[in-house]
Amino acid sequence: QLLALRLGPGLRSGLTIAALTLGPGSIAYAIVRHKFLDARLLARRGILYALASAALVGLYLAVLQPLNKMLGAVPGVDPRVFGPVFLVMALALFQPAIARLEELLDHVLLKDPADYRNVLRQLGRELQTTIDLEQLLGRTARTLSEALLLRSVHVVALTPGRPVAFAGSGTPLSDDVLGRVAEMLPRVIEHADGFRLSESADLTADERALLTGSLGIELLVPLRWHDDLLGAILLGHKLTETRFSSEDVALLTTLAGQVAVSLQNALLLRDRVAVARFEEELNLARQIQRTSLLSEFPAIPRCDVHALYIPSRQVGGDFYDVVPAGDGSFLIAIADVSGKGMPAALLSSMLQASLRTQSGGARSLATILKNINSLLYQSTAIHQFATFFLARVDGESLRLTFSNAGHNWPVVMRPNGDRTFLERGGTVLGILESVEFEEAQVALGPGDLVVLYTDGITEAMNGRGEMFGEQRLCEAVEAMPRGVSAREVADRLHRALREFLDGREPQDDLTLLVLRVTERVAAERAVVLAPEAVAAR
Structure with a gap:
């Protein structure tokens, strides 16, 4: 009878069977599905105590009974005394024997690769040879989640540039949340080896609400x-709703030390790979520049031409060129592209290719520069631009027509000491979409030197903070003997610059192009434009 209800014998038997089935079945499901009880530990303990008991019984049968028979035959000796003594000794030795037997079983007989302790120990050993950052973080997060049955696991690495996180379970951290976590980690775990957040007093209310x-x-x-904090392991609640034991914390702290060593190795490897990739990029950029810069120049009548290019540690975008125009004239160009490295080298190659493509025909210098400006404006970012000086030397009259797009002013040095700076033209290339360029002309005569250079020459700075400047450049050229070759002029200018720097390394590329007129021409030397077009100084 239950609740004043009469139950038949069959129903009562059915309810009894159901109760007896559901109770143990629920416990068994919890043990298997959620590891509610450590069944493997219970089984191990049972085996240990059974083996220890069997050892004691065997010892009793093998030693004590024969000893009692022997002592019973000795007059005046009571063998019953040895029974209690044996039991006392057995009890004293039982616990050490259990501990030793448990160690042997763990390492030889009953070692369970699925036990979370063994899983974490094995993970620590395997991570010692893992040097890939993503594989290291991802494997650690997944193994912790599966071994400890955690609702959420996040491994955060405070890598240079931006932090990185991997989730073994739970929702992956968004960039905003990851940034907040990375910001608070150095403060909240400055000295602790690991702690439960419920016991931490260093968290603000917002930080505690987030974590x-x-x-x-x-x-x-x-x-x-x-002493360097490389990151942290963030562990959520267990599916079994049990807390982390002291053994768990100790094991996780040991594992974290092994993960930190592997993480440091992975970061060092990534830095070395980045350095190697950067050096490879620089080498490729240098090759691009070397192949684009001339070492032998086309012969210009009654002129001697030589150029000097010395790259700095960082590859820049300087280039020079001498291109036959097909009508007996020659185009002479020097340019400096903004930026360093591969982007600048590729951009300078693109500008040089555009110049060579347009060198044939009767295009004016202004038109060529306008086309190059449009190409640069449409194909590059707003922070990329170039200074560009372009001149045309007539092969018969040696009249030099030029247009300067924001470049350092080349200078014409006359035998009588006069200087003519070639500054007429327009703005730098790539800044404005539609730009007009002006042209001007100068006539060259015997002994004239035209010196083209980039800002790496004039802006080179010595240890006193002084720049080499245009004035020192002109004075160095004027101090040279008359009749020296264009190569000698370039080499002497380079030596003068090196003496000025006094062992200090230049911070930019050094680029020079020297054109020297070797004999008198029939045409009268004149400046075909108003004085303000070509400034003589």
Whole structure:
């Protein structure tokens, strides 16, 4: 009878069977599905105690009974005394024997690769040879989640540039949340080896709400390499709703030390790969520049031409060129592209290719520069631009027509000491979409030197903070003997610059192009434009 209800014998038997089935069945499901009880530990303990008991019984049968028979035959000796003594000794030795037997079983007989302790120990050993950053973080997060049955696991690495995080379970961290976590980690775990967030007093209300509320984190274990904080392991609640034991925390702290060593190695490897990739890029950029810069120049009547290019540690975008125009004239160009490295080298190659493509025909210098400006404006970012000086030397009259697009002013040095700076033209290339360029002309005569250079020459700075400047450049040229070749002029200018720097390395590329007129021409030397078009100084 239940609740004043009469139940038949069959129903009562059915309810009894159901109760007896559901109760143990629920416990068994919890043990298997959620590891509610450590069944493997219970089984191991049972085996240990059974083996220890069997050893004691065997010892009793093998030693005590024969000893009692022997002592019973000795007059005046009571063999019953040895029974209690044996039991006392057995009890004293039982616990050490159990501990030793458990160690042997763990390492030889009953070693369970699925036990979470063994899983984490094995993970620590395997991570010692893992040097890929993503594989290291991802494997650590997944293994922790599966071994400890956690609702959420996040491994955060404070890498240079931006932090990186991998989730073994739970929702992956967004960039905003990851940034907040990375910002608070150095403060909240400055000295702790690992702590439960419920016991931490260093968290603000917002930080506690983020970690324990939004992310569901219960335990935080730092990843340290010596005194440097490399990241942290954020562990959520267990599916079994049990807390992390002291053994868990100790094991996780040991694992975190091994993860930190592997993380440091992975970061060092990534830095070395980045350096190697950067050096490879620089080498490729240098090759591009070497192949684009002339070492032998086309013969210009009654002229001697030589150029000098010395790259700095960082590859820049300087280039020069001498191109036959097809009508007996020659185009002479020097340019400096903004930026360093591969982008600048590629851009200078593009500009040089555009110049060579347009060199044939009767296009004016202004038209060529306008086309190059349109190409640069349409194909590059707003921060990329170039200064460009372009001149045309007539092969018969040696009249030099030029247009300067924001470049350092080349200078014409006359035998009588006069200087003519070639500054007429327009703005730098690539800044404005539609730009007009002006042209001007000068006539060249015997002994004239035209010196083209980039800002790496005039802006080179010595240890006193002084720049080499245009004035020193002109004075160095004027101090040279008359009749020296264009190569000698370039080499002497380079030596003068090196003496000025006094061992200090230049911070930019050094680029020079020298054109020297070797004999008198029939045409009268004149400046075909108003004085303001070509400034003589």
